[in-house]
Amino acid sequence: MTESEMTSALLDWYDRHARTMPWRTGPAEKAAGVRPDPYRVWLSEVMLQQTTVAAVRKYHDRFTALWPTVADLAAADDSEVMAEWAGLGYYARARNLLKCARAVVADHGGRFPDTHDALIALPGIGPYTAAAVAAIAFDRSETVVDGNVERVMSRLFDVATPMPAAKPELIAHAARLTSHARPGDHAQAVMDLGATICTPRNPACGICPLRDPCLARLRGTQTERPVKASKKAKPHRRGYAYVGRRADGAWLLETRPDKGLLGGMLGFPGSDWGEAPTPMPPAAGDWRAAGEAVHVFTHFRLTLTVMVADLAPVNPERGHFVPEDAFRPGALPTAMRKVHDVAAPHLSVERRHTAG
DNA sequence: CACCCGTGGTG
DNA sequence: TCACCAAGGGT
Incomplete structure (x- = not known):
């Protein structure tokens, strides 16, 4: 032919x-x-x-x-x-x-x-x-x-x-x-x-x-066919993610810098991601662990310890408060949406909603 | 050229 | 469960 x-x-x-x-x-x-x-x-x-x-x-x-x-x-x-x-x-x-x-x-x-x-x-x-x-x-x-x-x-x-x-x-x-x-x-x-x-x-x-x-x-x-070289093993990284809410329901979020992973996307403030991350709460509050969110990226696996706190109406050191009606979890990249899903049931605003 | 950059489906 | 993979581009 x-x-x-x-x-x-x-x-x-x-x-x-x-x-x-x-x-x-x-x-x-x-x-x-x-x-x-x-x-x-x-x-x-x-x-x-x-x-x-x-x-x-x-x-x-x-x-x-x-x-x-x-x-x-x-x-x-x-x-x-x-x-x-x-x-x-x-x-x-x-x-x-x-x-x-x-x-x-x-x-x-x-x-x-x-x-x-x-x-x-x-x-x-x-x-x-x-x-x-x-x-x-x-x-x-x-x-x-x-x-x-x-x-x-x-x-x-x-x-x-x-x-x-x-x-x-x-x-x-x-x-x-x-x-x-x-x-x-x-x-x-x-x-x-x-x-x-x-x-x-x-x-x-x-x-x-x-x-x-x-x-x-x-x-x-x-x-x-095609013949491909073997892939490298994915390293494992850890980090902390902080989900804070005010009594009026507003979420503490940040817009990530344009460069790098999840660039330009909305997310929760967090620590560095590595073998031994340093806790870095974005605002003063009674932070407590709610669970873990696991996500696999193209070149590494990430486990985030999800920290939650009910926050007083103070100025955060990082991020900004987004009113409850202006926030959709669907606007988050998947890794951050998983963090949200782990955190939400542990916040008193959310518990009041589910209880009411 | 090698590496970084997401996610959901699939065998 | 896990490794592999999909209509690549930027640096």
Whole structure:
């Protein structure tokens, strides 16, 4: 089978099995030559970075309902956007999302640029996202290479070179297969194939449109591709988190600095995180331990000792009081939401509520 | 190039 | 329970 025939087989499969998604155009629109909205495509691509489609759907729905255009998003408050992103992870994406939206309005008249070079110059848009938006929204002949494409290529051509050294080779294979007639569909076809058929474990080779030319299938090496280096063990860190409430129900919270872990997100004041953290209460009070919150990040495991106190109406040394009706636990990143869930039943304001 | 940066699902 | 993983980007 020639490379051209592989491309055709892939597009034929996509025409029959493409998944329906909020940012994709339906068959009728597609037949009429309607391109998807670049804003919705860009938003989906940023949300999908290292994130599953299942997790992204509801966030994409919510964002486009609140902010239907890039100009609406550009005009939004930072804190509101960060709160809506809470739970999706990799919070630098949300900060760059706003920077990018504002740059599109300020520098491009509120319309997304339609070339790879102009897109990659925007915040939060790297090689993958620039190619994906150019191909999917503007049907540019860009080769889109993400984790799915790398896996499909490494199997199709049985590439034994370990990652990430194999990347140039995989990119070259992907470039030769790219359809110049339907680049946007081709990009999504390879990614759909990787997500539904050519999966990391237990690939469904029997129903794969590329099963005949696939070298890894021929040699039985599917599950050994791509070759990846072993991961390092995760260190264990400890820390203290302080959940304080006033009698009127206000919560003692802080907005974390933009740099670093959970940057720009709302959270509870705490100690440093390490092997032997130093207790650091953010305000004077009768602090007592309520329990522990365990959370696993990408590169370390964290156990937080959750301290609670019913606070007098004094000025805290760190953080600020947020009125009860202005606070949603859903606006917290997951690690902090776990802290909240451990603490809440131990605070007298909450006990009064549950008792009443 | 190596490391940092979240989270929820899955085998 | 646990290790691995998902449509990567920034530094």
